[in-house]
Amino acid sequence: MTWEPERLDDQSLLAEADQGAMLPAIAAAAAQVRTAHRDASEAGVARLARDGRPRAIVVAGMGAAALAGDILAVICGYGAPLPIVTVRSGRLPGWVGAADLVMAVSSSGQTTETLAVAAEAVRRGASLMAVGAQGSPLQAVATQSSALFVPVTAQGPPRARLWSLAVPLLAGAGALGLTQDGTDLFEGVARALEDMAHRCRPSSESFVNPGKALAMELAESVPMVWGASPLTAVAAHRLALQLHENAKYPAIWGELPEALHNQLAVLDGPLAERDIFADTAERTLRLVVLREADDRPQALFKVAEDRGVPVSELIAEGVNPLERLATLIELVDYASAYLALGYGIDPTPVTSITELKARISQ
Numbered sequence: 001m002t003w004e005p006e007r008l009d010d011q012s013l014l015a016e017a018d019q020g021a022m023l024p025a026i027a028a029a030a031a032q033v034r035t036a037h038r039d040a041s042e043a044g045v046a047r048l049a050r051d052g053r054p055r056a057i058v059v060a061g062m063g064a065a066a067l068a069g070d071i072l073a074v075i076c077g078y079g080a081p082l083p084i085v086t087v088r089s090g091r092l093p094g095w096v097g098a099a100d101l102v103m104a105v106s107s108s109g110q111t112t113e114t115l116a117v118a119a120e121a122v123r124r125g126a127s128l129m130a131v132g133a134q135g136s137p138l139q140a141v142a143t144q145s146s147a148l149f150v151p152v153t154a155q156g157p158p159r160a161r162l163w164s165l166a167v168p169l170l171a172g173a174g175a176l177g178l179t180q181d182g183t184d185l186f187e188g189v190a191r192a193l194e195d196m197a198h199r200c201r202p203s204s205e206s207f208v209n210p211g212k213a214l215a216m217e218l219a220e221s222v223p224m225v226w227g228a229s230p231l232t233a234v235a236a237h238r239l240a241l242q243l244h245e246n247a248k249y250p251a252i253w254g255e256l257p258e259a260l261h262n263q264l265a266v267l268d269g270p271l272a273e274r275d276i277f278a279d280t281a282e283r284t285l286r287l288v289v290l291r292e293a294d295d296r297p298q299a300l301f302k303v304a305e306d307r308g309v310p311v312s313e314l315i316a317e318g319v320n321p322l323e324r325l326a327t328l329i330e331l332v333d334y335a336s337a338y339l340a341l342g343y344g345i346d347p348t349p350v351t352s353i354t355e356l357k358a359r360i361s362q
Contacts, residue, residue: 001343003219008212008342009205017341020348022246023202025156026333029163029326030193032154036167037186043150045129045171053082053176054101054127059169060087060117061105064159065131067241068105068166070234075170075322076178078230090116098125103172105165107158109136122147131168148172157348159245162238162329163193170322185322192323193330200334211334217312218243218339221286222271224263225253228291231321235314235328236290242336246347249339256297264300267307274308290314290328 007013014023059069069086076084087093090113096102102121106114109132118141121128128147132138142149154164167186174181198204200211207213225240227233233255240253254263266272271285287304289297293315304311314331316324340347 001345003342004344005206005216005219005342007344008209008215008338011202014202014341017344017346018337018348019346021156022160022337022340022347023334025160026330026337027197027201028154028156028160029197029330029333030190032161032163033167033186033190033193033326035153036150036164037171037183039153040150040168040171043148043168045148045150045168046175047148048101048127048129048172049175049177051127053178055099056083056085056096057101057103057173058085058087058093058096058117058121058126059103059105060092060114060121061165062088062111062113063241064162065105065107065111065114065165067162067234067238068169069103070237071166071325072103072169072173074230074234074325076173077321080178082178087117089113092117092120092124096121096124096126101127101129103129103131103169104138104141105131105169106136106138107132107152107161107165109133109138109152111138114138115141118142129168129172131165157350159242160333163326180320180322185320188319189323189326192318192327196327196330197334200331210331212338214312214314214331214335215338215342217310218249218286218288218335219342220283221310222283223249223251223286223288224266225251225288226256226259226263226290227254228256228289228295228297230255231325232290232292232314232316232328235316235325235332236288238329239288239290239332239336242333243339245350245353246333246336247340247343248345249336256300260300264303267304267309272307272309284309286310286312288312288314290316292316292324 073084104118130142150168227236240251243251318324
């Protein structure tokens with residue numbers, strides 16, 4: 001596959017390559033926020049507060065559903081009066097019991113691991129909140145246990161429905177008094193997402209389009225993606241996951257300052273070397289740092305500069321933490337899709353994953 005940046009500004013080529021309509025799915029993020037908040041309210045998410053605050057919250061999910069749990073934890077912040085834990089497996093922690101709340105999240109409502117955790121939560125007497133597709137096995141578990149169920153109505157692949165999964169969890173946390181809640185908050189997030197989608201729209205040319213510009217920086221590199229804070233680390237994780245699934249592209253992600261104690265050593269390795277006499281450009285390391293406006297790791301950038309490793313900086317925008325996280329995620333979602341399309345890859349299919357699931361089920 002050959003990187004052809006001129007594809008990104010050719011509307012006919014973009015439409016031809018994006019057969020699964022990933023770009024329109026990314027652009028629908030604002031609509032997801034509004035719809036998911038309405039659905040959570042109509043489902044009665046406020047009832048979570050009837051029995052008082054739980055001892056702990058466990059979010060069970062895989063892929064984008066698990067990332068929704070990370071979003072919940074980082075938005076509630078370190079000041080939350082209870083632990084918020086994300087489980088990325090089919091096992092519920094042994095300490096979970098009747099005093100705890102389990103949020104089982106699955107876009108399809110059919111994820112095997114999430115169903116196992118939801119069923120185990122019911123057996124242990126824990127409170128259950130389920131987020132998934134209407135008519136799914138997950139809804140059946142919730143109905144049989146008289147638990148709260150919030151439907152996911154967004155279309156597209158599961159990774160493109162992140163806000164349909166995360167907003168109900170945030171609404172639930174708001175009902176419990178763990179974070180800010182209300183229509184004004186989510187409407188502000190939706191407007192911020194609309195603004196980023198407008199700036200990254202396919203008709204916007206590369207020199208003014210932040211999504212296309214980031215894709216061009218990532219192309220023909222090995223990205224090492226770091227978040228400079230807990231909030232931006234969630235977006236860094238999202239970028240790595242989207243590069244894997246949308247662009248079929250490798251990436252490493254980490255969080256500062258932990259990454260400085262191990263991953264930084266890669267800057268002295270073979271992938272950081274550049275042959276200035278080579279006839280063609282080689283794929284070499286690129287450092288991608290996601291940060292908030294007041295958090296610039298100057299010493300890190302000097303270390304990278306001294307070794308000739310290029311650095312991309314992404315700065316979170318917004319008046320509150322959720323807006324800042326949402327706009328970063330929208331930007332990296334677009335960048336991953338444009339990177340795929342610049343290589344002539346349809347971002348939507350994940351053939352190897354589909355094949356593996358089929359082999360496991362045989």
